[in-house]
Amino acid sequence: MQFLYNKHAKDSILTLTGDEHRYISKVRRFRVGDSLKLRNMEDDHLYEYEIIKINKKEIVLKLIGSIHKPSTLSKELHLLWCMIDPKVIEKTLPMLNQIGVQKISFIYCQRSQKNFKLDLERVQKILINSSQQCGRSNFMEIEILDSLDEALALYDDINVLDFGGEPEWREVKRGLIGCEGGFSDEEKYTLSKLRKIGLDTPLVLKSETAALTFCIKSLI
Helix, strand or coil: CCCCECCCECCEEEEEHHHHHHHHHCCCCCCCCEEEEEEEECEEEEEEEEEEEEEECCEEEEEEEECCCCCCCCCCCCEEEECHHHHHHHHHHHHHHCCCEEEEECCCCCCCCCCCCCCCHHHHHHHHHHHHHHCCCCEEEEEEEEHHHHHHHHHHCCCEEEEEEEECCCCCEEEEEEEECCCCCCHHHCCCCCEEEEECCCCCHHHHHHHHHHHHHHCC
């Protein structure tokens, strides 16, 4: 764990209860006098606290210092990803968070199953746990869009991942990934004027593999 997330980090005195209390006292076995790092994921500061009290229900911390220490990539990448099974998305999100994807827009394209619904509260917990482990200092942005047309109305400079696309990439800041089964003929026509970029592989990738590969290639 690089730090502990708490939205009130920067207050002079903090009280930890519930899961935070159990994690610090039972899992990490911190004691009175130990110090730990916290972030609020808003101001890019890393706050150092000293534990001044531990009992069965709460841990009390005292702020002893802070440093402005952003931990994000200089590159910015916005992934537009057509909706797939939320269970698969949840397994892939920590990896996308770790490599520094700035924002993901999940889109209900024509071949997305409409019964797929993301639990945004659960997604937030996944991103918090991932950020605590990798040290990321800001939250990945998440949004849900009802259709491909809505996405195209909101955003420009979109690159479509297509296995017949250009193998040579220039700097990519925004990329579109289809769902399982790809885009419908109607959507392909809508996307026909956008730039197509490809991956140098003869193999067919699953949507989540394509999304992860695209992001790694764009960011690292």
